[in-house]
Amino acid sequence: MCAVIPAQTLYRTKKYQEVSNMHRRRIDGHVHLIPKREPGWIDPITQYRHDAYGMLRTPLGDRRRLPPYMADSAFEAGTLMEVMEEYGVEKAVLMARLESGVPEAALDAVKRYPGRIAGAVCVEIRREGEAQLQEWHSRGIGIVKFEMRGLNELYGKLEICDPAMMRLFGKAEELGMIVVIDPGPVAFPSYSPEQISTVLHTYPALKLVICHMGLPFYGLREHAGLYEKWRAMIGLGSCSRVWFDVTAMPDLFEEEGYPYSEALTYFKELLDICGPDRVIWGTDIPGTFRRATYSQMIEVFERCDFLDGQDKDKLFYENANQLYFNGENESEFTR
Structure with a gap:
C-alpha cells in the first residue's frame, strides 16, 4: 500500500497545485457530522x-x-467549514446516519451556513417515519438517507422493498425529497438492484442517489457472482432519475491504497453506463481520514485521464449543485 502523504505537504507543492486545479469549483457530495459527546x-x-x-x-x-x-x-460543522476553506470547497452535503442528535446537527449547519450546506436525515423506519419525514421537510431538509447496513443492525432483516420503506419512498416522492440509499456491501443480504428498480418503477417522480459508486471493492472481479451483482446495481444508472456518488474510495479500496488505480476502473465502468452528468464527487469524511488525506481524495479524480475538464467540472461541482442546491451558483464562499 502506498504511504499516505501528509496533507500540508501535498497542499504546498507546485505539483499538487497543478494536478488539483485549485481554480475548479467543488462540492463535497458526501460528508458526515459527529456531535461532541x-x-x-x-x-x-x-x-x-x-x-x-x-x-x-x-x-x-x-x-x-x-x-x-x-x-x-467529534467532527462538528465548524471543523467541516475549516476543511472546506483549506481546500477550496464551496459547498457540502451532510449525509445523516441513524444516530441521536445527528439530524439536529445537520439542520443547524444548514441554517448557519445558508447556500453552502445541504443536509440529509435518517428516520426511524418502524416509528412514525412518515410523520418524521414531514416534520424534517417542513424545517428545511430536502434529503432522506437510508443506510441499509445500519438499518439491518437496528431492525434485523430489512429489505429495501419492505412495506414500511416503500411508504417512506412514497412520502419522499410526495414531498419532492431526494432519496439517498447506501445499499451496504455487495455481499450483504439487502443489496438488491432489483428492489431499487421496483422502487423507481413504483414512484416515477422519485430522484434517487446510490452511495459509494454501488460499493465495489478491491478484487471484486475475482468474485464473479458479486461482480455481476454490482454490475446490475450500476446498471440502474441508465435511468435518468438515478445518480451515483463517487465516495469512500479509501475505505473500499484500503487493500489497494492510493492512488486507487483499480477503483478508477470501476468508476470508468459506471461512466460508460450513466455518463458524466449523474456522478457526484465526495469524500465521506471524517471516517476516510483514517486512510487518506483530503488532498488525495481530490487528486485521485483530477488525475483521471478518461475525464476531460468539462467532465471534471460536472463531477466535482455541477451535478451536485444542480441536484442538491437547485443550480444556485452563488454562496457566501463566492461573494
Missing part, C-alpha cells in the same frame, strides 16, 4: 457506545470510525 455516551437509538479516540462499541463488535488523533471523537 462525553466518552462513554450510549446512543438511545442504536445502543452504540461512543468512546474517545474515534472508538465505537457496538453489539457486533468494536470499530474505529475516526482516526485516533481525533481524541474527542
